Amino acid sequence: MGLVLSLGFYAAFLFFVAGYLARMLSWARDAPPQAVPERNISLYVCLSALVDILLLRRLLRVNDVLWLGEWTFHASLVILFLSHLKYILDPVPAIIASMEIPARVAAWLLPASLLFIGVIKLVIEKKPYISSYNFMLLGLMMVSCVSGLVMKYSFPADLADIKHFTMGLVTFHAGISPGSLTFLFHFFIFLVILMSLPTHIFAAPLTMIEARQRDDELPYLMHEK
Amino acid sequence: MKNSNSFTKGLSPSQRIEIDACTQCGECLDCCPVQQVTKNPDISPPEKIRMFREFITATDSLKAKFLGSKEIDRKLLDDFCRAVFECTTCGACGQNCTVGIHTQRLWPMLRKEMVRRGLGPIGPQKDMPEAIQKTGNPYNKPAHERYSPWFPDGVQVAEKASVAYYAGCTGAYEAQPMVKGDVLVLHAIGEPFTMLPPEDEVCCGFPLFITGQHDMLEDLVNRLVEAYRARDVKTLVCSCPCCVNIMVRDWPLYYGRELPFRIRHITQVVAGAFASGRLKIERELRERIIYHDPCYLSRGVGIIEEPRDVLKNIPGIELLEFDHNRLDSRCCGAGGAARKVYHENATAMGRLTIDEAVRKKADKLILSCPACYAKVHEAMQDHDTKIPIVDIMELIACLLGKG
Numbered sequence: 001m002g003l004v005l006s007l008g009f010y011a012a013f014l015f016f017v018a019g020y021l022a023r024m025l026s027w028a029r030d031a032p033p034q035a036v037p038e039r040n041i042s043l044y045v046c047l048s049a050l051v052d053i054l055l056l057r058r059l060l061r062v063n064d065v066l067w068l069g070e071w072t073f074h075a076s077l078v079i080l081f082l083s084h085l086k087y088i089l090d091p092v093p094a095i096i097a098s099m100e101i102p103a104r105v106a107a108w109l110l111p112a113s114l115l116f117i118g119v120i121k122l123v124i125e126k127k128p129y130i131s132s133y134n135f136m137l138l139g140l141m142m143v144s145c146v147s148g149l150v151m152k153y154s155f156p157a158d159l160a161d162i163k164h165f166t167m168g169l170v171t172f173h174a175g176i177s178p179g180s181l182t183f184l185f186h187f188f189i190f191l192v193i194l195m196s197l198p199t200h201i202f203a204a205p206l207t208m209i210e211a212r213q214r215d216d217e218l219p220y221l222m223h224e225k
Numbered sequence: 226m227k228n229s230n231s232f233t234k235g236l237s238p239s240q241r242i243e244i245d246a247c248t249q250c251g252e253c254l255d256c257c258p259v260q261q262v263t264k265n266p267d268i269s270p271p272e273k274i275r276m277f278r279e280f281i282t283a284t285d286s287l288k289a290k291f292l293g294s295k296e297i298d299r300k301l302l303d304d305f306c307r308a309v310f311e312c313t314t315c316g317a318c319g320q321n322c323t324v325g326i327h328t329q330r331l332w333p334m335l336r337k338e339m340v341r342r343g344l345g346p347i348g349p350q351k352d353m354p355e356a357i358q359k360t361g362n363p364y365n366k367p368a369h370e371r372y373s374p375w376f377p378d379g380v381q382v383a384e385k386a387s388v389a390y391y392a393g394c395t396g397a398y399e400a401q402p403m404v405k406g407d408v409l410v411l412h413a414i415g416e417p418f419t420m421l422p423p424e425d426e427v428c429c430g431f432p433l434f435i436t437g438q439h440d441m442l443e444d445l446v447n448r449l450v451e452a453y454r455a456r457d458v459k460t461l462v463c464s465c466p467c468c469v470n471i472m473v474r475d476w477p478l479y480y481g482r483e484l485p486f487r488i489r490h491i492t493q494v495v496a497g498a499f500a501s502g503r504l505k506i507e508r509e510l511r512e513r514i515i516y517h518d519p520c521y522l523s524r525g526v527g528i529i530e531e532p533r534d535v536l537k538n539i540p541g542i543e544l545l546e547f548d549h550n551r552l553d554s555r556c557c558g559a560g561g562a563a564r565k566v567y568h569e570n571a572t573a574m575g576r577l578t579i580d581e582a583v584r585k586k587a588d589k590l591i592l593s594c595p596a597c598y599a600k601v602h603e604a605m606q607d608h609d610t611k612i613p614i615v616d617i618m619e620l621i622a623c624l625l626g627k628g
Contacts, residue, residue: 022287027241030234052325059323062252121251129251129266131275199278203245204324210239211325218527221473222490 002165005187006174012191023199041213049212053205066120073113076106077141087166107152111145114138133198140193147186157183230294232280235337243326244281247274253318253328256549258556259311262573268308270318270328276305277335306344309335311567313560313574314435315520320552329524330474332561336437346436348566353432354441361427362394371423375401377627380412386419388494389458389486391449393465393595394428400595406618407464407491409627414498419456421449429468434475436562446479454485464491464618466522466594473526490522491618492531492593499538506624509541515587516617517547517578518554519594532593532617539624545585547578557592559600575604583610593617 052058056074060067083103086092118138121127151157157180168175177184233241249271254260260269280302282288283295309332316329339345346353356365372392390411396404411418420426427449430442453461463469472488498504516536522528529551536544549555558564558574578601582590590612592598601614 062321131249199245200248203242207246
């Protein structure tokens with residue numbers, strides 16, 4: 001079982017990495033000449049873009065209610081991602097170890113924000129355009145959150161077994177899989193999510209930097225600086 | 226290895242990233258004018274991107290590279306083509322995009338890809354290249370009638386001057402009070418200006434660019450730039466936002482280097498003339514007027530305050546604003562060369578503009594785009610709400626006692 005899970009992990013990881021590398025290579029391949037020459041990005045643009053990305057500022061400008069849910073979702077996801085690094089790092093860095101309490105809060109905020117987003121889009125605002133792919137992904141996230149919470153509070157798994165198994169994954173020494181069914185389910189959902197991650201997770205920050213640069217330049221397109 | 230079947234061939238790296246960056250959140254539908262009048266999410270911005278991604282997956286993905294390109298469903302191609310050509314390319318979706326996709330530039334490039342595949346353009350848009358080849362304008366009107374029906378008596382055009390005025394095809398043939406107003410106001414400023422002979426003032430290329438038909442662009446741009454250069458032009462003035470947009474953003478690419486003159490929108494020149502005292506309006510106009518920002522002028526090239534500065538020089542006026550103004554302006558329906566193809570959509574959008582102006586109790590609706598001028602006038606026919614529609618320079622010329 002441990003070997004099967006390990007192979008599943010490597011396959012999903014390879015699928016994720018290869019897919020993204022191919023996408024990134026395709027961004028630059030055989031590009032036609034451009035009207036606007038290559039530009040230098042100023043420190044101001046970099047910092048503003050960073051704020052745009054970290055605060056999802058463009059979303060805040062168009063829909064502050066949805067922003068609340070989306071920002072909470074993304075922030076919780078980042079916290080949980082970072083805190084989960086403790087399973088693949090040995091020794092665990094102090095900064096990761098110190099995320100225990102924020103991660104406990106994020107573990108509840110994440111499903112709550114997903115529910116909030118769903119209610120806003122489907123019930124309150126009744127959005128005319130709903131991406132079935134996004135909703136499938138949000139559904140998977142919800143299942144992953146719930147299985148994580150169940151594992152934490154109802155059917156605790158042996159954390160030492162899990163750490164042993166996950167360390168085996170990253171050191172290419174396939175170990176025995178933990179016996180907890182909840183863990184197996186949680187891990188399986190993680191693999192499915194890994195293979196289904198949307199292309200925007202890497203592309204959107206780049207587009208936001210470009211947009212910030214464009215916004216900065218627009219007033220000077222037909223006016224002298 | 227080059228993939229001739231690739232759907233991303235004509236897209237810049239930034240645009241390829243933009244296609245991947247769309248989160249499909251659907252927030253842009255709230256500001257899309259086509260959505261407002263059609264309520265059809267199948268032609269919405271995120272759906273266009275979703276469909277285009279399917280094309281990329283079928284032809285450019287890792288799987289396609291190893292296993293060969295997949296045949297693309299013809300219906301999906303047709304659906305995409307309709308969606309991308311029904312768009313007014315106003316760019317409101319990009320302005321409200323949660324990740325900042327520059328849609329005003331992206332949609333024309335996706336149209337170009339459809340044209341490359343023989344699926345676009347649509348309807349009368351197909352006739353534009355031949356009409357421009359024959360007459361110099363996309364309306365297939367005689368070149369010798371470009372200026373004669375509207376050019377005001379008593380206005381002298383210099384053979385050579387540092388300032389040149391480009392009337393543009395839509396103004397010259399479809400919004401003549403507008404271009405007449407431009408010339409009268411330039412004349413009132415008193416600085417000599419030149420114009421090309423009607424046969425030489427050919428299309429700026431925008432209608433071809435926006436409909437994805439790029440083959441003739443290099444030739445048109447070179448003809449125009451060289452003609453102005455021969456007249457020692459240092460500033461090219463134009464009132465059409467679409468012309469100004471392509472001149473500023475794309476002419477340098479097709480010309481192959483920096484232009485030998487700068488481009489100015491007429492409101493920049495006129496606002497400057499008011500500021501320096503070369504123009505002054507004495508006549509009072511006790512009216513409430515509302516100004517509509519053309520998408521390709523405000524979002525397109527950032528000309529936002531100058532039209533307002535010009536209008537504020539009219540004694541007695543009260544300047545109103547649309548709910549969606551400046552960078553958030555709402556399309557009047559004329560954009561994207563869709564007004565003559567998807568006539569009903571364009572009329573409905575034009576009527577939304579008229580209705581809001583009337584609801585705000587404006588005495589006049591002020592425009593500064595020939596396509597808006599033609600379309601909103603057309604939309605008012607058989608409409609139960611009426612308002613006087615005036616071009617900004619038409620109004621200024623009239624108040625200067627020149628109209």
